[in-house]
Amino acid sequence: MILHDFLPSGNGYKIRLLLRFLGQEFSLTEYDITKGETRNDDFLSKINPVGRIPALEFDDGHVLVESNSVLLFLADGTSWLPTDKWQRAAVTQWLFFEQYEHEPNVAVLRAWFSVKGMPDYGKALLPIKQAGAKNALAIMESRLADHDWLVGDQCSIADIALYAYTHVADEGGIDMSIYPGIGRWLARFAALPDYVPITWKP
Ligand SMILES: N[C@@H](CCC(=O)N[C@@H](CS)C(=O)NCC(=O)O)C(=O)O
Numbered sequence: 128m129i130l131h132d133f134l135p136s137g138n139g140y141k142i143r144l145l146l147r148f149l150g151q152e153f154s155l156t157e158y159d160i161t162k163g164e165t166r167n168d169d170f171l172s173k174i175n176p177v178g179r180i181p182a183l184e185f186d187d188g189h190v191l192v193e194s195n196s197v198l199l200f201l202a203d204g205t206s207w208l209p210t211d212k213w214q215r216a217a218v219t220q221w222l223f224f225e226q227y228e229h230e231p232n233v234a235v236l237r238a239w240f241s242v243k244g245m246p247d248y249g250k251a252l253l254p255i256k257q258a259g260a261k262n263a264l265a266i267m268e269s270r271l272a273d274h275d276w277l278v279g280d281q282c283s284i285a286d287i288a289l290y291a292y293t294h295v296a297d298e299g300g301i302d303m304s305i306y307p308g309i310g311r312w313l314a315r316f317a318a319l320p321d322y323v324p325i326t327w328k329p
Contacts, residue, residue, distance in 0.1 A: 128153040131174055131182040133160045135242050137234055137291035138194040139181040140325045144287050145201050147323050153183075155328050161243050194291075195222040198284040207284050217278045221285035228266070232259035234292040236299030260299070264306055267293065271308035275315060282319065290316050295325065 130146070130153050132139035146153050158164040158180055166178045174182045175192045182192045183201075191197050199222070202208035209215050236256050239245045267289065270277060277285040294313050297303050303310065316322070 128186060129156055129184040130154070131156050131158065131165075131180050131184065133158050133165075133180050134326055134328060136160070136180060137237075137295065137325070138230070141194045141287050141291045142181050142183060142197050142201070143327060143329075144291070144323065145198055145207065145284065147321055147327070147329075148207065148287075148319070149201065149205060150321075151201075153329055157328075195226060195284075195288055198222070198288060202284045206281070207287070209279060209283060211279075214279050218283050218285045221277050222288050224263070224266070225288045228259065229263040229289065230292060232256045232263055233296050233299060233301070236260055236301065237292065237295055238299075240300050241295075241298040257301075260296070260301055264293070264296070264301070264303075264309065268306045268308050271306075271312045273308070275312070282316065286312075286316060291325075 128146075128151070130139065130142055132143070132155055134157065143155075158170070160180065164170070165175070165180055171178055174184070174190060177192065179192070181194055181197065182190050183197050184190045191200055199208065199219070208218060239249050267277075276282050277289065290313070293309060294317075
């Protein structure tokens with residue numbers, strides 16, 4: 128298996144984390160997205176027509192993109208995805224929340240402040256992104272104030288998906304000290320066996 132990735136990417140980190148937790152071996156092909164390395168014809172035709180990492184290339188030639196869809200595929204049949212129908216639905220609810228409410232705000236602020244730099248249009252959008260990030264984090268806080276994990280009573284791919292960018296949200300200029308439930312959850316997650324930091328590669 129080859130993971131096409133860019134190490135600072137939280138979306139890529141989700142997959143690196145789950146593969147590590149599952150004890151699955153894989154190799155990494157790295158791209159510098161700040162230099163447009165996923166936007167050439169070769170990458171677009173062979174890996175992802177959308178021009179983005181992460182992409183997981185299987186030994187049989189299948190290539191799966193969209194980080195949360197890769198998480199669902201890999202977690203199927205493991206303890207990282209509950210078998211109970213309603214709990215599975217709750218996991219997918221958090222995965223969609225992550226992609227629509229959280230990542231476009233929390234991850235984009237981090238990309239602007241700490242990874243790619245602020246684009247010309249960024250300044251005008253800044254208050255909207257900051258309000259969106261606060262809203263998403265407040266929703267997480269309301270769950271995590273009195274629960275250990277996002278779904279049920281064990282860590283699932285919902286936690287992996289939301290951990291990836293929440294644990295580096297401060298790099299986007301967000302004050303995380305006002306979310307104590309999230310703070311406890313981040314520490315709980317980082318104490319999991321086989322946990323690795325975002326810079327880890329196999
Ligand atoms: N919805 C996608 C988003 C992937 C994404 O935004 N990838 C970024 C890095 S985190 C990327 O490759 N950007 C390079 C580009 O757009 O040129 C996912 O969850 O995998």
